[in-house]
Amino acid sequence: xxxxxxxxxxxHELETLDGWRVMEIIRDHGLxxxxxxxxxxSCATCHVYVDAAxxxxxxxPHDEETAMxxxxxxxxxxxxxxxxxxxxxxxxxxxxxxxxxxx
Amino acid sequence: MPDASHTPNAAPVETDxxxxxxxxxxxxxxxxxxxxDMKCHLIDILDRPGGQCAELYPEKPIYDIPAVPICTGQExxxxxxxxxxxxxxxxxxxxxxxxLEKLADGxxxxxxxxGESVIAKVVVIAAGGGSFVPKKPPIAGIDAYEGxxxxxxxxxxxxxxxxxxxxxxxxxxxxxxxxxxxxxxxRLTLVHRRDDFRAAPDSVNRMRALAAEGTIDFRIGQVSRxxxxxxxxxxxxxKADDGAETEIACDALLPFFGxxxxxxxxxxxxxxxxxxxxxxxxxRFETSTPGIFAIGDINWYPGKLKxxxxxxxxxxxxxxxxxxxxxxxxxxxxxxxxxxxxxxxxLGVAEK
Numbered sequence: 203x204x205x206x207x208x209x210x211x212x213x214h215e216l217e218t219l220d221g222w223r224v225m226e227i228i229r230d231h232g233l234x235x236x237x238x239x240x241x242x243x244s245c246a247t248c249h250v251y252v253d254a255a256x257x258x259x260x261x262x263p264h265d266e267e268t269a270m271x272x273x274x275x276x277x278x279x280x281x282x283x284x285x286x287x288x289x290x291x292x293x294x295x296x297x298x299x300x301x302x303x304x305x
Numbered sequence: 306m307p308d309a310s311h312t313p314n315a316a317p318v319e320t321d322x323x324x325x326x327x328x329x330x331x332x333x334x335x336x337x338x339x340x341x342d343m344k345c346h347l348i349d350i351l352d353r354p355g356g357q358c359a360e361l362y363p364e365k366p367i368y369d370i371p372a373v374p375i376c377t378g379q380e381x382x383x384x385x386x387x388x389x390x391x392x393x394x395x396x397x398x399x400x401x402x403x404x405l406e407k408l409a410d411g412x413x414x415x416x417x418x419x420g421e422s423v424i425a426k427v428v429v430i431a432a433g434g435g436s437f438v439p440k441k442p443p444i445a446g447i448d449a450y451e452g453x454x455x456x457x458x459x460x461x462x463x464x465x466x467x468x469x470x471x472x473x474x475x476x477x478x479x480x481x482x483x484x485x486x487x488x489x490x491x492r493l494t495l496v497h498r499r500d501d502f503r504a505a506p507d508s509v510n511r512m513r514a515l516a517a518e519g520t521i522d523f524r525i526g527q528v529s530r531x532x533x534x535x536x537x538x539x540x541x542x543x544k545a546d547d548g549a550e551t552e553i554a555c556d557a558l559l560p561f562f563g564x565x566x567x568x569x570x571x572x573x574x575x576x577x578x579x580x581x582x583x584x585x586x587x588x589r590f591e592t593s594t595p596g597i598f599a600i601g602d603i604n605w606y607p608g609k610l611k612x613x614x615x616x617x618x619x620x621x622x623x624x625x626x627x628x629x630x631x632x633x634x635x636x637x638x639x640x641x642x643x644x645x646x647x648x649x650x651x652l653g654v655a656e657k
Contacts, residue, residue, distance in 0.1 A: 238434060238566055244361045247565065269503045272475040273563040275442050276527065277498050279546070304565050305441030 204289065205297040206233060206250075218289050224250070224298065225285035235300060241285040246273040247304050248284045253297035260287060276302055315421065318395065320346040321631045323415050323425035325402050325571070328356020330601030330616030331431035332385040337624035339392030340640075340648055343631050346423050348397045348415065350436040350569075355382035360437055360564060371614055381613075391653045397421050401436055405574045405597075413596065427627045430583060430592070430599040431616070434566035442473075442560050446531055453536035455558045459486070467491050469554050471541055473528055474561035480504035482559060483512055487521050494522040494553050496543050524551065528558070571603075579605045589626035590619045596630055598623045 206214045206228055216231045225248040228235045236247035243266050252260065257280050263271075267286045271277050284298065322338050324331045327349035335345045353359055358367075358378030366375050376384070400419035405428065408414055415423045439457035441447065447455055459465070459482055466489040472479050475497040481504075487493045495512060502509045516523040529544035532552075541558055542550045568581050576583055577593040582605035585591055591598050600623050601616035609615070628637050642648050649655040 236565070239357070239361045242362045242365050244365065245565070246563070268499075268501075269475075272498065272503055273440065275440075275444075275562065302443040305443055 203294060205253075205295065206231075207297070207299040208233060209300050209303065218294075220290050222289050223285050224287040224289055224293075224296070225283075227289060228284060228300075233300070234303065235284070236304060237285060239285075243267055243270050243283060243286055246270050246283060249274040249277075249301035250282055250284045250298040251278055251301060252280045252282050253299075254280060256293070256296050256298075259292065259296075274301065275304065317414065317422035317424045318346050318397075319424045320344050320395070321425060322346075322427045322429055322627060323348065323413065323423045324429045324431055325415070326356060326431040326433055326601070326603070327351070327354040327396060327398075328431060328433045328601065329358055329381055329385055329613050330433070330620060331356070331429070332382070332389055333617050334429055334431060334600060334620040334623065335389040335392055335394045336385075337621045338627060339389065339394075340642070340651060341624050341628045341637070342651070343427075343624070343627060345392070345394045346397070346425065347394055348400060348402055348417060348421075348423065350399065350401045350438070352399045354386060354396065354398075355379065356433050358382050367613070369612065369614060391651060397423070401569060403570045407596075411596075426596070426631045428597045429623060429627070430571065430597065430603055431601045431620075432568075432571060433602045435571070435581075435603070436567055436569040437564040438567050438569070439560075440562040440565045442528065442562065444528060444531055449536055450531060450533065450538055450558070454533060454538035454556060455531075455560070457560065459559070462486060462489060465489055465557060468556040470494070470557050470559065471496060471528070471553055471555045472559045472561070473497070475499070475502045475504060476561060476563065477504045477508065478561035479559075480508035480512055482561070483521065484508060484515075487515060491556075492522070492554070494524060494555075496524050496526060496528060496553075498525065498527050500525055522553075524553070526551070528560070531558070582609075585619075588622065590623040591626060598627065 204216050218227050225237050238247045239245035267283050321343040322345045324347040327347040358381050363379040364377050400417040402415045403418045404416040406414050412424050412426050413428045465486050470490045470493045472483050473496045483495045515521045524543050526543040526545040528541050530542040533539045538555050540552050541555045544550050583592050583599040585599050585604045587606050590600050600619040602611045640648055
């Protein structure tokens, strides 16, 4: 399960599948995430904020993800592209907040 | 978008098929239509062919093109261009179809935002995820300043002369415009969220040299607030990682955060839409309007998969239906490229 807080502040508990990208899980449940490039780390439209308690449990972003975050807005120290986070049992309970929608 | 290369209000381009979108599916449609003797003109908002393959992942590998185990987005585009070369398609780049109207003679007239017109017997919408347009920062009140003080592209440099400019971003657009506009500007500040850049290293080095000598300002942070009145900015606030806000005097703000896809004027073409996609039948891939087809990621039908290979299949079936509109008096003969001398001639591969 992952917990996603949408842009209105509502919390959603989403069923997960091991090996899915967090972006794919969010998209599969119909929450509003653009993810335009489909997970190629090429568009920064799957930007999320990772809950502080979980940040250290994720593998750190690769250079490509950090560079792509330059095309996101309101980037914070806990910003990640959700297409670059692979879900596995160790992330059960992961909590992320959707970043502002790109206009 | 208009630029000097266009000739507004020139005579319309007349063709058999107008294709809206020059991504992989639009390009392959030229091939299938060409085998059936139909001439094509393509229109795309990007400045080059390839669509998402060129804009989003030119260097990323694609593994699911039949018989091509691996190729990049750019390689796929280049190969498609090579494949359709015998059919001499024509292109209008850097412009968007704004209007679509049916003429008295049954043909369609497409008007672009650059003042060009295309007249065609058949329209094929192969617009993928829509038009690529600049991303708009979600900063409160930004809409009110667009056009007056906020610009997402530079058409002409002269309007920026003597202005206090704030350029935001860390890619090539941000760095290139920093270097190009700096000599004209009263003062130029580059704002980027970190002290590292995606842009070409040479541009970054030149920018850093200008900043070191005090010719420009470089600030690490993100624009958090806009201040001004009547659509004119007076200054912007830039927030650093520690939360501290700095005020920067600003007449014009130029944010460069890459592109995003929007359906755009297609929404106003009078076609039925299903969640911003265009429903089609799966025999002809025709829309609710006869003579207008939709193929590739932009269309929708039960079971639709947004795959390039699906778009290729759709292009082939669409071409059969388009033939009946373009050549109502002719009988369609289905032929294979392997065996047909007729097709060999069209492809320029016939033995002499």
